[in-house]
Amino acid sequence: xxxxxxxxxxxxxxxxxxxxxxxxxxxxxxxxxxxxxxxxxxxxxxxxxxxxxxxxxxxxxxxxxxxxxxxxxxxxxxxxxxxxxxxxxxxxxxxxxxxxxxxxxxxxxxxxxxxxxxxxxxxxxxxxxxxxxxxxxxxxxxxxxxxxxxxxxxxxxxxxxxxxxxxxxxxxxxxxxxxxxxxxxxxxxxxxxxxxxxxxxxxxxxxxxxxxxxxxxxxxxxxxxxxxxxxxxxxxxxxxxxxxxxxxxxxxxxxxxxxxxxxxxxxxxxxxxxxxxxxxxxxxxx
Ligand code: CCH
Numbered sequence: 001x002x003x004x005x006x007x008x009x010x011x012x013x014x015x016x017x018x019x020x021x022x023x024x025x026x027x028x029x030x031x032x033x034x035x036x037x038x039x040x041x042x043x044x045x046x047x048x049x050x051x052x053x054x055x056x057x058x059x060x061x062x063x064x065x066x067x068x069x070x071x072x073x074x075x076x077x078x079x080x081x082x083x084x085x086x087x088x089x090x091x092x093x094x095x096x097x098x099x100x101x102x103x104x105x106x107x108x109x110x111x112x113x114x115x116x117x118x119x120x121x122x123x124x125x126x127x128x129x130x131x132x133x134x135x136x137x138x139x140x141x142x143x144x145x146x147x148x149x150x151x152x153x154x155x156x157x158x159x160x161x162x163x164x165x166x167x168x169x170x171x172x173x174x175x176x177x178x179x180x181x182x183x184x185x186x187x188x189x190x191x192x193x194x195x196x197x198x199x200x201x202x203x204x205x206x207x208x209x210x211x212x213x214x215x216x217x218x219x220x221x222x223x224x225x226x227x228x229x230x231x232x233x234x235x236x237x238x239x240x241x242x243x244x245x246x247x248x249x250x251x252x253x254x255x256x257x258x259x260x261x262x263x264x265x266x267x268x269x270x271x272x273x274x275x276x277x278x279x280x281x282x283x284x285x286x
Contacts (some may be wrong), residue, residue, distance in 0.1 A: 007096065007114055014100040016048040027183040028077045028167025029101035035074035035260060036098020038067065038160065041092070042265035044125035045149045050126030051265025051273065052117050055090035067131040090114030095262040107185030108255040115123045116266060117273035124265075134174060134224035135208065138233040141226055146160070148264055149161075150257070153222035156230055156239035157253040158261065163189040167222065173207040176222035177193065190244035193231050198223050 020028045039057055042050030049106065056062040057071065078093055092114045099112045132144045145155045163186050167174035179188040198210035210223040225240075230236040243250035267275050 004084065005114070006085075007088075010081060010085050010093070010096060011100050013084055014097050014272065015077070015104050017077055017081065018101060018104055023073070024166065025177070025183050027105070027106045027207055028074070031070065031074040031185055032077065032094075032097040032101040033137045033164055034098075035071050035162055036095045036101075036200055037158075038071060038131060039094045039278070040261045040264050041132075041148065042130040043148045044126070044130065044263075048265060049124045051124075051128055052091050052095050052262055053265055054120045054124065055116075055118050056125060057093060057094075057262075061125055065128045065131070067133075068127070070168060080146060088114075089116055089118040090116055093106075098262070099258070102185055102258070105183055105185045108251040112262065113261045113272055115272060116267060117274060131225060134172065134212060134226045136226060136229075136237060137218050138229040141229065141236075150189075152235045152259075153239050153253070154257045154260070156236050157250065157257045158245065158249055159227065159230060160187060160189055160243060160254055161258075162227060163187065164223075167209075169203065169205060169207075173203070173205055174209050174222065174224060175203055175207075176209075176211070176220060178221060178227070180217075180219065180221070181206070187243050187247045189227075190250070192221065192242055193210075193267055195243050196221070235260065264277060 018027050018029050020026065024030070039055065040052040042052050042062070057068060057075070062068065063072070074097075075094075076279045078097055080089065082088065082093055084264070095113070095116065096112055096146055099110045132141060141155055142152075145158075150158070162178045163182070163184070165182050166177040172197070176189055180187070180190060181188070192212075196212040200208060201211045202208050208225065209227070210228050211220050215251045230240050269275050
């Protein structure tokens, strides 16, 4: 069988590399989800710039955005998969890895289509500052996500990805995990947002976040100011409440919105082939 286009084989190899006993909580999954999100979340609908096409994070302009600190780990995890399937573009590999990781960690199946290119169009490069800043509030979240074309419900659904992974003081300055089992996709993030008492804490580096310390288990969980903002905003809060009590609804909505996220800026012809590969526009292939 011709290996080119065999995304099922790529999916299998991504699933196999998730188990990383030496790394974080033992899984590459969360950081791969963040790679998929940050590669896509630079999109600006008004100017049709940014987005996953081009895999611009390979280069200093985008890879060097402080918001992307730490994502080199995710890219390195995926190098053996790229080596085994050299026909796949990085833009497809990074978005597919997020989709596979979510499923493997117990999350929903997410529709995904290949066809992104690694062609970097200089006129479409996103400036720094397109990704959200966890120190801010709900106005900032709307400013960032409306720009991509998301609404309030979609903002809250996407935020549920914080049931995965953790903050690292040497990457974002924040520290800790949102939930007790950060390698399991669930609606726990929403349940804890509502059920625990969150107290402001200033870390040694001066960064402010919210924490809950449980004396019985001696564990501290955290929330970003942007996470807490979801419970303090009249439009966001009902969605937090809905997703906290209805896991199936959260999984359905998350699947749709993550599929939309990784498609931002990808134009396809009627056969599903991505068409925005303008080679004459001063871009370059890697
Ligand atoms: Fe996030 N996220 N995220 N996030 N995020 C961080 C980590 C993860 C914000 C800030 C941070 C989404 C939305 C937001 C993941 C998925 C998503 C960190 C810690 C910060 C800070 C980084 C570090 O130190 O390593 C803010 C602000 C927003 C605003 O909405 C969305 C949307 C998604 C995906 C759908 C995942 C997964 C992680 C864990 C990464 C890891 O390495 O464990």
